[in-house]
Amino acid sequence: MTAAIGGRRRQRSTRQGGLVRDQLAAADGFRSAQSVFSDLRARGEVIGLSTVYRHLQALADDGEADTLQTAEGEALYRLCGQTSHHHHHLVCRICGRTEEIEGRGVEQWAAQMAEQHGFTDVGHTIELLGICGACTADGTKS
Amino acid sequence: MTAAIGGRRRQRSTRQGGLVRDQLAAADGFRSAQSVFSDLRARGEVIGLSTVYRHLQALADDGEADTLQTAEGEALYRLCGQTSHHHHHLVCRICGRTEEIEGRGVEQWAAQMAEQHGFTDVGHTIELLGICGACTADGTKS
DNA sequence: CGCCTCAATGATAATGATTACCACACTTCG
């Protein structure tokens, strides 16, 4: 397998693929598939919902995008592959602003817990949801 | 803490409510609403899907049950209220066995990260998914 | 340059979990 040759992609590069990627790149925070789709359509682009889902998943599979799920079960995507190292997110639950944070300590804690309980092959889901400074200021008066 | 006058609940206690609670109590790990429902039905109990969802959510609201979501967007519930302090879970992705773990360090880390980025009112979602000792042994030969 | 092959696309139907609705049963109280 000539697998990991540079940026070689196994699939053809298409206009739609670029659109989805661009749309993600343009956003600061996480975007839902549905919102990416409707935004693209709103901009007059011609693209199908299926295609958006397809590319979003492809990006996630390639590790170029991170995903997380809202409490309502909606999947959110974000381009993060640039920083190739493992990291987590601190997301504003109001404006959606997302900060990337490191979790050295957490990784260790997770590994330790796993070992302590005899678990192997342990992965973790860690997301922090809060309200960012700007939004806190806004909401103060309410 | 005789506060709430024993087990006083604001709603009537019904047979179905007990069934759902029992079914959850009987399980070691997290259960999906659908599975609780079909198990109950399989045992010959007469109960509606709506009712199962209702009670599951009620338990979650009362803080008597914890919830988490699978990657496929399915909600899972587990009775955990007994241990009233905040904790996290280490779940076996094969057999579903669940260990409750403490996260002193993690809580601190989360709070610290939040402060560092000017976020307030920060909550976190932390779940560890792995393979427990028993299942590791089973899968060794594969 | 035109053709051929096949991945990519996209409209639509299907799926699956969850919720909304609503008529009916059972409790409780007067």
Add this chain to the structure above:
DNA sequence: CGAAGTGTGGTAATCATTATCATTGAGGCG
């Protein structure tokens, strides 16, 4: 006993996501 109201549960509706499948466009080859 009857009124009033909560809880129930079947069914339809919702919503995100996935599968289906005929059509389109990309690229390589002759």
